Amino acid sequence: MTTTMSSEPATAADRTLLATAERLVVKVGSSSLTSVAGGISEEALLSLVEVLATRRNAGTEVILVSSGAISAGLAPLGLGRRPKDLATQQAAASVGQGLLMARYTQAFGARGITVSQVLLTAEDLMRRQHYANAYRAMHRLLHLGVVPVVNENDTVATHEIRFGDNDRLAALVAHLVKADALLLLSDVDALYDGPPKDGARRIPVVSGPEDLDGVNIGRTGAAGVGTGGMMTKVEAAGIAAGSGIPALVTSTPNAARALAGEDVGTWFAVSGTRRPPRLLWLAHLASVQGRLILDDGAVQAVRDKHRSLLPAGIVSVKGDFEPGDPVELADGDGRVVGRGLVNFSSYELPRMLGRSTKELAASLGRQYEREIIHVDDLVVL
Structure with missing residues (x-):
């Protein structure tokens, strides 16, 4: 090369x-x-x-x-x-x-x-x-x-x-x-x-x-x-x-x-x-299918510390999407802070909000003990 x-x-x-x-x-x-x-x-x-x-x-x-x-x-x-x-x-x-x-x-x-x-x-x-x-x-x-x-x-x-x-x-x-x-x-x-x-x-x-x-x-x-x-x-x-x-x-x-x-x-x-x-x-061309509203702690973790997005930091879900779809991440004022490929559908997510991955694994199964969006599938805007 x-x-x-x-x-x-x-x-x-x-x-x-x-x-x-x-x-x-x-x-x-x-x-x-x-x-x-x-x-x-x-x-x-x-x-x-x-x-x-x-x-x-x-x-x-x-x-x-x-x-x-x-x-x-x-x-x-x-x-x-x-x-x-x-x-x-x-x-x-x-x-x-x-x-x-x-x-x-x-x-x-x-x-x-x-x-x-x-x-x-x-x-x-x-x-x-x-x-x-x-x-x-x-x-x-x-x-x-x-x-x-x-x-x-x-x-x-x-x-x-x-x-x-x-x-x-x-x-x-x-x-x-x-x-x-x-x-x-x-x-x-x-x-x-x-x-x-x-x-x-x-x-x-x-x-x-x-x-x-x-x-x-x-x-x-x-x-x-x-x-x-x-x-x-x-x-x-x-x-x-x-x-x-x-x-x-x-x-x-x-x-x-x-x-x-x-x-x-x-x-x-x-x-x-x-x-x-x-x-x-993902940052410039993806057709966004939904939006996740994050609390202040999750915004800081994603935007400033470059961490994966966990269910405990999500306040609400908007849109209709499937696992693997691109979604926006926004703060409480609606400002978009990033985009990512989500691991769960908009149907599954509402019952997961605000809960830890360990709690979700105990109540819903081991398949729920993972990030909503992994840091490798996330871009900060």
């Missing part, structure tokens, strides 16, 4: 890391690959491949997270725009993914580079065995000199369990492969402190969430074929930077300058330490 960067935080403006990174995750959105007439633009795709192939042939390991499967499938299915219902999105993705990969295979192949298709679902980064399998496969592909082309497996993904957009997927893939940096490309050249048409200024560096206080971040892209927009890119960059991986947000035409470490786009400096991708999913 390639040796990754030091875990020490980079300086705020040290975007030169992109020029020296040994392993990069690059994400490109549908809006950057789509032609005016619809479908995938051959010119845009070839331009991006030229930049990435040059970097790969110089020795850097590159993982490309590429949207565009649904967009590529629209024209063959006679669809004028991105469908809103999940079933038609899945059909378009099924048709378009093969077309998209064929273009990447040809374009990279002309430059002596082999590509592979890697389709992931959120479940692949939630379940330990799936995660381990994904890591091994990606590691081996990189060792063999392949450029993995990653996309969400839209054909089988469901509303209940999916990444929602490839920006978040890219942030998690960056952690999966232990990348040195993340580059998020779109049709917008940087994050601004307001609408660019109104004379807003580029924000060159974000050192932490506080730097974004009061910044109005748009939610949709101009092309109308993607699912993200600047909001999801900022969220993804924040996920990466908050967990030890610096990120740059810029436009696809700026890709070469960005990878050379030039002052383009918005750089998200490292603001936290690395965490397992499963906990990143």
Whole structure:
């Protein structure tokens, strides 16, 4: 495996890391690959491949997270725009993914580079065995000199369990492969402190969430074929930077300058330490099924002492959930302090509240002598 960067935080403006990174995750959105007439633009795709192939042939390991499967499938299915219902999105993705990969295979192949298709679902980064399998496969592909082309497996993904957009997927893939940096490309050249048409200024560096206080971040892209927009890119960059991986947000035409470490786009400096991708999913992407209200002692134990959640510290239960579902943990004022994967259903929990595990084992059986949420399945927010 390639040796990754030091875990020490980079300086705020040290975007030169992109020029020296040994392993990069690059994400490109549908809006950057789509032609005016619809479908995938051959010119845009070839331009991006030229930049990435040059970097790969110089020795850097590159993982490309590429949207565009649904967009590529629209024209063959006679669809004028991105469908809103999940079933038609899945059909378009099924048709378009093969077309998209064929273009990447040809374009990279002309430059002596082999590509592979890697389709992931959120479940692949939630379940330990799936995660381990994904890591091994990606590691081996990189060792063999392949450029993995990653996309969400839209054909089988469901509303209940999916990444929602490839920006978040890219942030998690960056952690999966232990990348040195993340580059998020779109049709917008940087994050601004307001609408660019109104004379807003580029924000060159974000050192932490506080730097974004009061910044109005748009939610949709101009092309109308993607699912993200600047909001999801900022969220993804924040996920990466908050967990030890610096990120740059810029436009696809700026890709070469960005990878050379030039002052383009918005750089998200490292603001936290690395965490397992499963906990990143739990903190940022999981579909919460319920809420547990905790007393002050339990809040302190979970938030400040990083302990497991026991039944004695739970005041009330809200929602309808099953064992293994994600739930929120909140204090008496309703402030969310964490999320976790619960070991008991909302049907079982009410009779357990305020009782010790030993008392529960004596009255209900040994299977109740355990945590409501184990510390390994809990993330503090």
